[in-house]
Amino acid sequence: MSILETDKIDAMGISKDGKGLRLMLSDHLDWENEAEHLNLLQDKINAYLSFIESNQYAQTYLDESFEYYIIDVGFKYEASENCLKFVQVINKQLREYNIQVVISKN
Numbered sequence: 001m002s003i004l005e006t007d008k009i010d011a012m013g014i015s016k017d018g019k020g021l022r023l024m025l026s027d028h029l030d031w032e033n034e035a036e037h038l039n040l041l042q043d044k045i046n047a048y049l050s051f052i053e054s055n056q057y058a059q060t061y062l063d064e065s066f067e068y069y070i071i072d073v074g075f076k077y078e079a080s081e082n083c084l085k086f087v088q089v090i091n092k093q094l095r096e097y098n099i100q101v102v103i104s105k106n
Helices: 034-053 081-097
Strands: 011-014 020-027 068-075 099-104
Touching: 020 034, 034 068, 034 081, 034 099, 081 099
Parallel strands: 020 068, 068 099
Antiparallel strands: 011 020
């Protein structure tokens, strides 16, 4: 899976404490065209948010209820400064929904 496939969840699992759903997003693109890359990232994150809102994860985790959700973004290339700012803004907006976007370290 990849950032280009907005209709697919790259991977998911339950958090170590068992209270959260962790959705993994794989981003293999470089930052040469930063604006396009950020738009693709936004589209993929929006697809993940839709997946959470519509409870589609229940098809896999039938009897689970989650207290929080993590969208874990794994970048092949180090995130740009604008990407980091973008993630900060998203997290402020998602805090009330118990959703957080995190960037995995390479």
